[in-house]
Amino acid sequence: MAANDSGLTSFVVVAADSGSLLGDCVDSVLAVADALELVLVDNASGDGSIERVLDAHAQDARLRLLRNPANLGFGPACNRGAAIARGDVLVFLNPDCIAPRDLAVRLRTTLASDPRLGVLGVQVTDPDGTPARGNRRREPTLRRALATLSGLARLESRWPALQGVEMPPAPEGDLETVEAVSGACLVLPRIAFERVGGFDEGYFLHAEDLDLCRRVRDAGFRVAIDARVRVAHAQGGSSRSRPLFVARHKHRGLWRYFTKFDPAARNPLLRVLVRVGIWAHFVLQVPLLALRGLRRAAR
Incomplete structure (x- = not known):
């Protein structure tokens, strides 16, 4: 240093x-x-x-x-x-x-x-x-991530157990x-x-x-x-110019964080399900992200 x-x-x-x-x-x-x-x-x-x-x-x-x-x-x-x-x-x-x-x-x-x-x-x-x-963010544990993705986190003011990753401004x-x-x-x-x-x-x-x-x-x-x-x-200037590249590394990063810190990663079944879920989410995004990248390249 x-x-x-x-x-x-x-x-x-x-x-x-x-x-x-x-x-x-x-x-x-x-x-x-x-x-x-x-x-x-x-x-x-x-x-x-x-x-x-x-x-x-x-x-x-x-x-x-x-x-x-x-x-x-x-x-x-x-x-x-x-x-x-x-x-x-x-x-x-x-x-x-x-x-x-x-x-x-x-x-x-x-x-x-x-x-x-x-x-x-x-x-x-x-x-x-x-x-x-x-x-302002909370740790992205599996429970919180699911609450955020499902939309249930919108109910956290009434049911704190449903709190998601994002916090209000x-x-x-x-x-x-x-x-x-x-x-x-x-x-x-x-x-x-x-x-x-x-x-x-x-x-x-x-x-x-x-x-x-x-x-x-x-x-x-x-x-x-x-x-x-x-x-x-x-x-996110980089996200707009290379959306697929950025999205792929974002999903890789989430997987690494999950395996390092989330106690749920110690369960072999949950580990497999989360890995499949993360990359399925990425694959579902690919067509839209690819189209976005092509549109930007055409400008």
């Missing part, structure tokens, strides 16, 4: 053919009012987005580029970025997010309020300001302890990140944020969301 520079906030942004949104993200981070660095990790982009960013910020020493020879996946790329980052606070930010100018100051103020904080989430919003899904009040937060903007003190060994590199894309939150909690830290801090997210 790199030397720990107290007071420096390290933003880690992973790019993989992220398009024009990447430039907007980098512009916003470098405009943040605080001591910071931006580690841009490139997963073998070929769309020219990295070159455009370098041309625009060639004179800014706070921007550091790490090029990977291939697309290593999100978690592995984050780990490599964190390994050369110098700050004592790490902010993993999606390349289609826009950071507000006071982001670093507000995050550090919140972290300083509780030394037990291991993961801090924010109120991620759509570009129009509407709170996005997934800001966070009220903009005090810091709230939750089981997991959105991976679009994940904030960790370096000490917590190193304590758990960073992201599990067995995930390529999706569910690695849930895994990280779980292991941070298991290590005795607190996972919380500060909904007073808002970050706009364009919601």
Whole structure:
């Protein structure tokens, strides 16, 4: 790991053919009012987005580029970025997010309020300001996942046993302890990140944020969301350009999480049924996702 520079906030942004949104993200981070660095990790982009960013910020020493020879996946790329980052606070930010100018100051103020904080989430919003899904999440156990997929989770206010994975948008009040937060903007003190060994590199894309939150909690830290801090997210540029690729890895990630953490995975019959169910769900999505990809390619 790199030397720990107290007071420096390290933003880690992973790019993989992220398009024009990447430039907007980098512009916003470098405009943040605080001591910071931006580690841009490139997963073998070929769309020219990295070159455009370098041309625009060639004179800014706070921007550091790490090029990977291939697309290593999100978690592995984050780990490599964190390994050369110098700050004592790490902010993993999606390349289609826009950071507000006071982001670093507000995050550090919140972290300083509780030394037990291991993961801090924010109120991620759509570009129009509407709170996005997934800001406050519960662990995706089999029971909760079934309640969500079946629609029964809509009845959880009356029957708590039917609670699903998703929680309603966070009220903009005090810091709230939750089981997991959105991976679009994940904030960790370096000490917590190193304590758990960073992201599990067995995930390529999706569910690695849930895994990280779980292991941070298991290590005795607190996972919380500060909904007073808002970050706009364009919601999945990669998902729109490569929907089948992203969906396949999302289902792989869910399977890995299930086998690592859900007690139901110890039952051989349930294990088989869940595996079949996950991939049946993917297969059912294939025609629609393929059509979506063809429509985008035709534009």
